Amino acid sequence: MSIDPEQPDEAAERVAAALEEIGRLSDERSFEELSIQIQQLTWAHRRQRRLLDAVVAISADKDTRAVLQHIVETAADLVPARYGALGVLGDSGDIIDLITVGVDDEKLRAASGLPQGHGLLRGLIVERKPLRVDEIAADPRSAGFPPDHPVMTTLLGVPLKVRDTVYGNLYLADKHDGTPFSDDDEALLTALASAASVSIENARLYGRLRRAAEHFQRRLLPTLPDLSPLAVEGTYQPASDLPRLGGDWYDAMLLPDGATCVVIGDVTGHDVEAAPLMSQIRNMLRALAYDHCGPPSLIVSRLDHALSMLDDPPTATLLCGRIEGGRDGYTLRWSNAGHLPPLLIGADGDAGYLAPAQHGIPVGIDPSLPRFTHEHPLPPGSTLLLFTDGLVERRNRDIDTGLTALAGHAARLATAPLPQLCADLVAGHDQAFDDDVALLALRIPDSLPSA
DSSP states (O other), X not given: OOOOOXXXXXXXXXXXXXXXXXXXXXXXXXXXXXXXXXXXXXXXXXXXXXXXXXXXXXXXXXXXXXXXXXXXXXXXXXXTEEEEEEEEEOTTSSEEEEEEESSOHHHHHHHHOSOOOOHHHHHHXXXXXXXXXXXXXXXXXXXXXXXXXXXXXXXXXXXXXXXTEEEEEEEEEEETTOOOOOHHHHHHHHHHHHHXXXXXXXXXXXXXXXXHHHHHHHHHSOOOOOOTTSEEEEEEEOOXXXXXXXXXXXXEEEOTTSOEEEEEEEESOOSTTHHHHHHHHHHHHHHHHHHHOOOHHHHHHXXXXXXXXXXXXXXXXXXXXXXXXXXXXXXXXXXXXXXXXXXXXXXXXXXXXOOOSOOBOOBTSOTTSOOOOEEEEEOTTOEEEEEOGGGTOBTTBOHHHHHHHHXXXXXXXXXXXXXXXXXXXHHTTTTOOSSOEEEEEEEOOSSOOOO
16 A cells, blocks of 8 residues: 655645744744743742642641741742731730741830731731732821831731631731732732641640640649648649640648658549549548558558459559657658659758668559558658659650659758749759659658657
8 A cells, every 4th residue: 555645735835834833933022921931830839839848847846936937937938028927916806926037026026015906907907808008108007117117118918817716917018029919929828827827726725725634633632731840842743745634643631640641643544534533542542541540551452442343443653651750750651552762852962762672563453462561760851752753754764864863953952942842843854744743742840749
């Protein structure tokens, strides 16, 4: 089979059409327009990609102020604009924090304080919708600039809101190329404002949840009685990372036979059930100690049997002690159920843990196992420290290291007032705790008890 060659006229028409198309493409204006379009598409794609990267980075950061700073910097970089600011609104609607880019924030605050939301800013707060101004000075809503504030020409602002709640506003001023803000600029700033709004809302919800959990936990702890001549101080510190309810507690009370009962404990788990279980165990132990006034090993053993009657017995580590006064001074008698040992700090700064070889397992596991009572003198002016593991445990650190550090720190506070001692021991870790902390400190008087 043969193929007929193309007719000369048809070929000529094809060549002419091709040359005409090439001529159109080679036109200088067409090339310039095509180049501009390509650049615009490329820049839009890059900006969208950088916007996505910024939102991902924002979602990964837990520090709210660092997140907001990143949002302002990203907005000023992507538009790009000479100045940027993010104003955070309080519950009353006033600006309570300001994060800026391109402005000397500290100098501005020192001179004028936080913005009061007058003029254009007030309009944005009240109207809750994006605002674009091409000439700030000519806008009738403008209230001018405070002293030492840079003079700005153009403004783009969008509210930070989730549903009907406004958390603040995000502003940009004066694009680097001098052009007014565009629809694309507004869309980008709105996207960043949405990310900022969620970050602020989550931080405030977290704060409310944390405060509610801590308030509930503290309500379950006792008000310590007057144990004179012994001095006593209790401290509770919730975990730093999560607003979770813990099972740590302390307790102290006078017994009918004149002895002082002291308790420190930690219920297993950190869910919503831990705190009510802690309260249940604490009250059971209180009743047993007050009713029997026997050796601590007997009290803890009776608690074991009481817990075994429950369908799902809770488990807890605890230390139950009796401080008894006599002609020869004060003595601590205690039973340890799987808990950390007490720390005894002498008035001379000598500190050591009371850790006999025999100690029991946590309560709520096996009531048939024996409990042991230990005894140790409490010298005049000494301090007895009972605590839970949150005070000494840290991620990636051996607990013995934490115990050694606590003993050294407490020794330096041997004669400090008990409120200061407790506060300093807690503050010594920069308020960063992986677990709840309960701390009970008792100071032995300098004089011997009366007969």
